[in-house]
Amino acid sequence: MKYLIRTYGCQMNVHESEKLAGILESMNYSPCTSASEADIVIFNTCAIRESAEQKTFAHIGELKKLKAQKPSMLIAICGCMSQQNGYAELIKKKFPYVDIILGTHNISDLKELIEKRLATKKKVVAITESEDISGRDNMPKCRTSGLNAWVNIMYGCNNFCTYCIVPYVRGREVSRPACEIEKEVHELVEAGYKQITLLGQNVNSYKGPDGEGEIGFADLLKRLDKIEGDFWLTFMTSHPKDISNELIDTMASSTHIMHYLHLPVQSGSDRVLSLMNRRYTTAAYLEKIAYARKKIPDIEFSSDIIVGFPTETEQDFLDTLSLVKKVKYEQLFMFIYSKRGGTVAEKLDGQVDIATKKERLRRLIAAQEEIGTSVAEKYVGKTLTVLVNDVHPKKKGYMLGTTYFNKNVNFVGDRSLIGKKVKVEIQSSKLTVLTGKIVEEL
Ligand code: 5AD
Ligand code: SF4
Secondary structure (H helix, E strand, O other): OOEEEEEOOOOHHHHHHHHHHHHHHHEEOOOOHHHHHHHEEEEEEOOHHHHHHHHHHHHOOOOOOHHOOOOOOOEEEEHHHHHOOOOHHHHHOOOOOOOOOOOOOOOHHHHHHHHHHHHOOOOEOOOOOOOOOOOOOOOOOOOOOOOEEEEOOOOOOOOOOOOOOOHHOOOOEEEHHHHHHHHHHHHHHOHHHHEEEEEOOOOOEEEEEEOEEEEEHHHHHHHHOEEEOOOOOEEOOOOOOOOOHHHHHHHHOOOOOOOOOOOOOOOOOOHHHHHOOOOOHHHHHHHHHHHHHHOOOOEEEEEEEEOOOOOOOOOHHHHHHHHHHHHHHOOOEEEOOOOOOOOHHHHHHOOHHHHHHHHHHHHHHHHHHHHHHHHHHHHHHOOOEEEEEEOOOOOOOEEEEEEOOOEEEEOOOHHHOOOOEEEEEEEEEEOOEEEEEEEEEO
């Protein structure tokens, strides 16, 4: 029996697909690379923007013919799109050949749902909401991200940024018990993973059960940092309103935590930030960046920005450009605002036309290209510690690695180096990658 999982969207989904794969492999399914070979195809969907939705619908549509030829092949839809209000009905109507629809809270029920579908021959829909997360990490996980292992520390989001569908499809924030996270990280380090990435929609509001009491994110990091072994620790996503000086101090004094912070700003206009319900000002944001740079001089930042939020004026956009130029992000993820059903921003007057949105995105990309290129240039001539991840997929004789501030590096080497740390002298740079030569193996 073979399975194929198609994953859309963020790292949370990538990791949930690793859990789905773990369940399927415990049922004796093995992976395959094309739907024509598969006995089950799972679409792990994303709902964050309309474009993600359209792409997924198109891909589900492509399976219609194959399913008619091979009715025994199961098709399952899970992830944020299936959890969206009314979407299970929509999927059933649009794609009557889909067998199983499961929500974001039902991933761990996959085995039972497949068995039910096979036994009853009826369509199975399981979309429930529950704050009981005790079963969500119990399955074996088929990890697919090389030396990096994802670890969920919390589920859901309470922030209700006005543009965002996540709180509606992922439910309220619930944190995993600290001892469970500690155990998982410990086991992963023992198993040889070299980078651990903690996952949550807003990791800074982590508040997990710990013995009789509760523990916050900075204390959780301190605890994980004490685990012995050769590994880097990082986390995403941080909300600027919740990131504390204590957290930065913890990063600064830690052994394992990477000098990298993904801190989505979304807009450089205070008026727009307020309409987005982000609950910080650009001044407060810049203060946090400055504090982090003071405590961790070699830290690098990345961010998310939305252009064309309802009512965004040319001046608001210029304020965003100006903030981006001030911060000098190492990397920027830039998005055109997309209207999401059920969110507050959907109903706002002053939706921006698509031509203006595209033009602003183009200008932002151009600005960031210049900034990111100059951020990368400053490393030329420097010697950096690099974790060797893999052989380069395209450049013969080259290896791929990452720095402790999350930048890709290319250098000549061989696969015996995978998993080791090396010192690389940087000789040239591009927007997304540094190139250098190994000067020392650590
Ligand atoms: N339109 C465009 N981008 C969005 N994001 C979230 N919701 C929307 C939306 N409706 C972006 C934000 C967030 C990232 C994961 O996706 O920038 O940080
Ligand atoms: Fe969405 Fe805001 Fe929650 Fe992030 S913090 S998932 S942008 S609502």
